[in-house]
Structure formats: structure tokens, C-alpha cells
Amino acid sequence: MTKHERAPGPYTRHVAETIRDLRVRAGLTTTEVARRITEAGRPTHKSTVSRIESGTRAISVDDVAALAAVLGVRPAALLPADVPADPCAAGRHSYDSREITGPGPRVCNDCGHIEDLESED
Known part of the structure; x- marks a missing residue:
């Protein structure tokens, strides 16, 4: 790899x-x-x-x-039937810092999942 x-x-x-x-x-x-x-x-x-x-x-x-x-x-x-809405939260993955990525969705450091901004408050 x-x-x-x-x-x-x-x-x-x-x-x-x-x-x-x-x-x-x-x-x-x-x-x-x-x-x-x-x-x-x-x-x-x-x-x-x-x-x-x-x-x-x-x-x-x-x-x-x-x-x-x-x-x-x-x-x-x-595909798996039980994909959680936020697989990263379930797997305790980490997202890049907003300071690095700027505004908009963040990408998970561990699996590449793109943060769902719809669910943010």
C-alpha cells in the first residue's frame, strides 16, 4: 500500500x-x-x-x-443493509480540522466519509 x-x-x-x-x-x-x-x-x-x-x-x-x-x-x-447515517461517529473516526479544510463538509481521516451538513445544528 x-x-x-x-x-x-x-x-x-x-x-x-x-x-x-x-x-x-x-x-x-x-x-x-x-x-x-x-x-x-x-x-x-x-x-x-x-x-x-x-x-x-x-x-x-x-x-x-x-x-x-x-x-x-x-x-x-x-451493499451492507445496516449502514449508519454517520459511519464515522459510530466508528469513532476523526475529521480534518475546519481550519485546514475551510467551510463546507469535512472528510473523515479514517474512511473518507463526507460529513453530512444537513444534520448539523
Whole structure:
């Protein structure tokens, strides 16, 4: 991991495990999943699928949609059902100081969550 990369958080790990579990249950290899995603118009290599499943590669919304289609589920099925409104507060994460980031939402130092300004008083 480079100094600018973050370790995968609990949601990334959940998505990665769910993708792997669904792929194995469907009897598909990472090569087959990559081929099907590529055929659907999103060129993907088997190592990309493996890295997503291990949590070592960030996964985009486009990745989630493509993987869900190949695995025969809705994209929401890959996500945890119990995502708290503020995952950082639940996980005791820390936000950057307002002095550093200026006005507007802050970004969590630990998981990248963007602060929800709607809930502030």
C-alpha cells in the first residue's frame, strides 16, 4: 500500500466478501466474471476482480453495477443493509480540522466519509 492509499474500511470489506460469495455460489471463476463484464462493455481483467474481492482495489459505482449485473443481483444487494447515517461517529473516526479544510463538509481521516451538513445544528 502506498502512503496515499487507505486500508479498506468495513463497507469495502463487506462488498468484497459479498461479491466473492456470490461469485463462488454461482460457480464462476474470476476469469469468467471478468470476461462477462468486458463483454458488457466495461473492460476488466481477472486480476481486477481478484483485487476487488480481496479489498485491495477501490470499487466504483460503475464496478458495483457491472458486478451486480454479472452476478444476477441488484446493486443494492452488494451493499451492507445496516449502514449508519454517520459511519464515522459510530466508528469513532476523526475529521480534518475546519481550519485546514475551510467551510463546507469535512472528510473523515479514517474512511473518507463526507460529513453530512444537513444534520448539523
